[in-house]
Amino acid sequence: MPVDLNGYWKMISNDNFEEYLKALDVNVAIRKIATLLKPDKDISHDGDHITIKTLSTFKNYNMDFYVGKEFEEDLSGVDDRKCMTTITWEGDKLVCVQKGEIEGRGWTHWVDGDELHLELRAAGAVSKQVFKKT
Secondary structure (H helix, E strand, O other): OOOOOOEEEEEEEEEOOOHHHHHHOOOOOOOOOHOOOOHHHHEEEEEEEEEEEEOOOOOOOOEEEEOOEEEEEEOOOOOOEEEEEEEEEEEEEEEEEEOOOOOOOEEEEEEEEHHHHHHEEOOEEEEEEEEEEE
């Protein structure tokens, strides 16, 4: 049975995020702003239907999907690209593969105690973020 991701999560750490944004070819001004933000995650998880809202004072990004079903993801709020995205459970980890212009792009979410971990990957760059449940 997959882990329950439901809840509101506040960021407590954000490592190597600028390198990840560079790998996505995000311009320097946006990178500087983005690295200063501490976004929250509001996750609604009901069976195979998951909604992940990333909320910040600069920009919000909503992801609404069904586990195991490929969909076209519009990343205009991130790096202005579109990709074909598939998200699956690998044990207790929610794993996303984003096929498009950037090689090796995706992310993994998992819970450890009252912390939500997120590993972001793109073109060999890896960023690790941790959120605490409120």
